[in-house]
Amino acid sequence: FKHLFLLLDVLLFNTFMENPDTCKCSVGISAKMTLTELEAWFRKELDTTSAKECFLQMKHVKQALDVLSVPKEQLLDKTFRNEVCPDLSFEQLSRILSNYSPDQ
Numbered sequence: 842f843k844h845l846f847l848l849l850d851v852l853l854f855n856t857f858m859e860n861p862d863t864c865k866c867s868v869g870i871s872a873k874m875t876l877t878e879l880e881a882w883f884r885k886e887l888d889t890t891s892a893k894e895c896f897l898q899m900k901h902v903k904q905a906l907d908v909l910s911v912p913k914e915q916l917l918d919k920t921f922r923n924e925v926c927p928d929l930s931f932e933q934l935s936r937i938l939s940n941y942s943p944d945q
Contacts, residue, residue, distance in 0.1 A: 846898035869909025
């Protein structure tokens with residue numbers, strides 16, 4: 842299962858990197874809620890340790906969703922940025938933020 846979740850991470854993360862229409866706060870919050878529900882279901886069906894290991898593979902997309910969900914001004918603080926998206930490179934973060942458009 843871990844390889845499947847790693848593949849999902851890559852596919853979903855690339856969607857946010859390549860499609861500006863997905864870089865909105867509402868999309869980030871909605872996707873975070875969906876992943877949370879999926880993780881809860883997965884934990885119920887598998888043992889908690891296996892589920893946790895699988896969802897650890899999705900760190901890039903989870904961090905991208907966190908970036909979309911927080912006020913952008915807070916990302917100017919390096920400490921906060923390191924808490925929200927420690928595994929995203931500067932280039933990845935810049936791309937997400939340049940694609941970001943506020944909800945209307």
